Amino acid sequence: MIGVGRKILRKFDESTKDTSDLVLKVEDKKFHVSRMFLAGQSPVFYTMLLGSFKESKKNEVVLKDTSASDFQIFLEALYGEPSIEDDTVNAIPTLADKYNTKTVRAQCETFLVRDSIKSAKEKLKLAKQYDFNRLKNKCLAGVKTMNDVRECLAGNLSDMDQSVVSFLLQKAVTFDLN
Incomplete structure (x- = not known):
C-alpha cells in the first residue's frame, strides 16, 4: 500500500x-x-x-x-x-x-x-524486477567511480541482475588498474 x-x-x-x-x-x-x-x-x-x-x-x-x-x-x-x-x-x-x-x-x-x-542501487533493483532496460542502461552509464560501484553492489549480489554484477565488477577492475 x-x-x-x-x-x-x-x-x-x-x-x-x-x-x-x-x-x-x-x-x-x-x-x-x-x-x-x-x-x-x-x-x-x-x-x-x-x-x-x-x-x-x-x-x-x-x-x-x-x-x-x-x-x-x-x-x-x-x-x-x-x-x-x-x-x-x-x-x-x-x-x-x-x-x-x-x-x-x-x-x-x-x-x-x-x-x-532513488539511489542507483534501488533503481537497478526496480530495473531487474520490472525489466526496465532503459533504466538499467542509464544507471550503468552513471557509474564513473569506485564509490559508484560500491553503492550499486552493496547488499546481496545473488539478488541482483547477473549482467549488472558482471558489468560492475569489470568496472571495478578497470578502476583498480588506473
Whole structure:
C-alpha cells in the first residue's frame, strides 16, 4: 500500500458517476470509470469488460489482490495524471503489468530515468524486477567511480541482475588498474 496522506489528483468517486458506466470495487472503495476507456488502454480490461467474461455484463466488478490506494494511483496514471513519484513508483508497475497497460509502465520507467532521486542501487533493483532496460542502461552509464560501484553492489549480489554484477565488477577492475 502506498500514497497514504497524498493528494488525490483525480476523483473516481460518486461525483464522477455521470461520466462513467462501470464501478470497479477494490477492497472497500468504489471507482467510477469508463468501460471503453479502460478497454482501450488495456487488453486485460478489454477482454474482461467487453469479451465473453461474466464481468462484461456487470455494472460493478470486484478486483481482488490489489490495494485501493495503489489502484487509485494506477488509475490516475492511466487517465494521464502525473501520479508517479518516488513513493508510488515501486508498486505501480506491478499493476501496469497485471493489466498490461503499456502507457503506465512507460510512465514509471520514464520517471525513474528522468526524475527519481532513488539511489542507483534501488533503481537497478526496480530495473531487474520490472525489466526496465532503459533504466538499467542509464544507471550503468552513471557509474564513473569506485564509490559508484560500491553503492550499486552493496547488499546481496545473488539478488541482483547477473549482467549488472558482471558489468560492475569489470568496472571495478578497470578502476583498480588506473
